[in-house]
Amino acid sequence: MNSQSNNSRYMVDLVKVSKIYLPDIQALTDVSLSVNRGEILFLIGKSGAGKSTLLRLLSRMDKQTKGVVEVDGHDLSKIAGGKLQRLRRNIGFAFQDFKLLPDKTVAQNIAVAMEVSYTRSSVIRMRTKKLLHHLGLADKYNTPACELSRGEQQRVSIARAVANNPGLILADEPTGNLDRETTQLVMDLFRKYNERGATLVIATHDESIYRDTDHRIIELREGRIVNGHPAPEPDHAFADRMDEEQGSPEEDDLWMSDQ
Amino acid sequence: MNFIIAVFTQTFRNLFQTWSAQLLTLITITLSVLIFAFFYLIYTNVQHAGQQLDDDLRLVIYLDEEPAEEMQEEYRKKIVKFDKVERIEFVSSKEAYGRFAAQLEEDRDVLEDMPRDFLPPSIEVYPVRSLDTLTKIKRFSDYLVSLPGVLKVQYGREWVERFYTFVKLLRIIVFLSGSLLILTTTFMVANTIRLTLLSRKDELELLRLVGASTHYIRLPFFLEGALQGFIGSAAGMAALFLLFNWIKLRFAVSSIFQLFEFTFFPFPVVIAIIVISSLLCAGGSFSSTRKFLQL
Structure with a gap:
């Protein structure tokens, strides 16, 4: 993965987290939640349940009003400057509103995430092409983002979120504008990154992507967890496997390979 | 990259x-x-x-009487105390007469009946030629006129002031x-x-x-x-x-x-x-x- 992981037990750890937006909108109330490294977690719930707020807290776009938010072993209320920047490079966020730069091309939009890590331009080009190919956007490489449909913009946003090989991928309604076939492509992509060690937190109300899943599902309602299981004991075998994989780059798959 | x-x-x-x-x-x-x-x-x-300006910047201090050796030294000290100068020349009444006569050329006979010391002795001060000096010249002149035994100070006033x-x-x-x-x-x-x-x-x-x-x-x-x-x-x-x-x-x-x-x-x-x-x-x-x- 992109940066060295901390030795913390969990990739994400929330303890009694509350978030109030001014003047008095209670978005989250006493949410405690842990996500193991390498886990895929589905956050479900109706609109306004607090899913997006939770993801925003995990990327430090917002600060919690109460409680502790830890990501990769860092307490987000205490982290700033260079440490926060490095942590953010290890978090890929597929935003619900995409946050694409409309006057830039698809390739430039995806490159942003890699450029801030000073990735070589040849590597950026290669990764961008592979991602676009996988997501069925190979012919859109030089298309300005403003000329894309919403479904295409969503896929570009997902490509940008994973392009830097982050350790934590946050996806906010990643399939909201996609048909069944494209949804499958996106979920395949997420699975590939998860197999490589990425932790995924997917906020969704698209039942089709979590209906038959073996992964943990947490339901939020009015800012509280109403249905969910605690994180299983950390999978040490998984961590060992990751270490082995990181030590043998020849086993890189299509998505991570820079060749 | x-x-x-x-x-x-x-x-x-x-x-x-x-x-x-x-x-x-x-x-x-x-x-x-x-x-x-x-x-x-x-x-x-x-x-x-x-x-590049030449002697136009000379200040001439007219004295009421010929300064003695130690008085000359005193004047020199007081002048240098105010500002740096390029050189200071003492012109006695006789030297002044000689210069005047030389300037008159053929008409020098008009001076025949005049005593040789009718012109006042003077000190010629040549300030350092710089813009700073130029801007300070009026103050310099005011200072010199306040020295004891000084009758008058002359310099290319109009030109310098412009x-x-x-x-x-x-x-x-x-x-x-x-x-x-x-x-x-x-x-x-x-x-x-x-x-x-x-x-x-x-x-x-x-x-x-x-x-x-x-x-x-x-x-x-x-x-x-x-x-x-x-x-x-x-x-x-x-x-x-x-x-x-x-x-x-x-x-x-x-x-x-x-x-x-x-x-x-x-x-x-x-x-x-x-x-x-x-x-x-x-x-x-x-x-x-x-x-x-x-x-």
Whole structure:
């Protein structure tokens, strides 16, 4: 993965987290939640349940009003400057509103995430092409983002979120504008990154992507967890496997390979 | 992609994307530098001309009686105490008579009945030929007249005062155009950068979210400002050089050009103006990004 992981037990750890937006909108109330490294977690719930707020807290776009938010072993209320920047490079966020730069091309939009890590331009080009190919956007490489449909913009946003090989991928309604076939492509992509060690937190109300899943599902309602299981004991075998994989780059798959 | 390449890529991308605003800023910087440098060039040349002035700057102190050896030394000390001088000459009544007679040439016989000491003894003070001395000459004269035994102090008053007024005016113009240069360059650049920042607000927010370092976000704007300053001031100096040569060629026969030698800035001064302008613009950009990005 992109940066060295901390030795913390969990990739994400929330303890009694509350978030109030001014003047008095209670978005989250006493949410405690842990996500193991390498886990895929589905956050479900109706609109306004607090899913997006939770993801925003995990990327430090917002600060919690109460409680502790830890990501990769860092307490987000205490982290700033260079440490926060490095942590953010290890978090890929597929935003619900995409946050694409409309006057830039698809390739430039995806490159942003890699450029801030000073990735070589040849590597950026290669990764961008592979991602676009996988997501069925190979012919859109030089298309300005403003000329894309919403479904295409969503896929570009997902490509940008994973392009830097982050350790934590946050996806906010990643399939909201996609048909069944494209949804499958996106979920395949997420699975590939998860197999490589990425932790995924997917906020969704698209039942089709979590209906038959073996992964943990947490339901939020009015800012509280109403249905969910605690994180299983950390999978040490998984961590060992990751270490082995990181030590043998020849086993890189299509998505991570820079060749 | 290493840091420096990334920063330069960002800088040139910014410049390319906002070229119309950049062009306006460049023109403003060029004009400001041209105006300032034009007056500064006149000022330095006038200063140079002041140094070329000869005996017109001599102050003659008329005394009521011939000073003795120790009195001469006393005068010398008091004069030097006020300001540095090139030389001090004591002219006795007899020497003054001799000079006067020599000036009269064939008409010197009019002096036949006059006593040899009818002219007062005097001290001739030759101040150091610099603009500073020139501006201080009136005060110098007022000081000398207050010395004991001094009847009167004479110098090319009218000429010096006119020259002094002209130099004073030039100083004000140079000061004002210099201030204009500082204000326009920093303000214009800060404003252009602010507009660029506003137009790229979403991009900057995204850069922060994907973990761009402070330097990665800020340096391109800093470089952009410095580059604007460099190109603008270099263009301003080039325009002044062309203007200077054109004036020199056009008015080569004019008497004033034959009287004094007019020269362009020496190379280090040109470099200094360009460097200072670049720094001012970079400073403008720096303050703008600091305020806007709150980094």
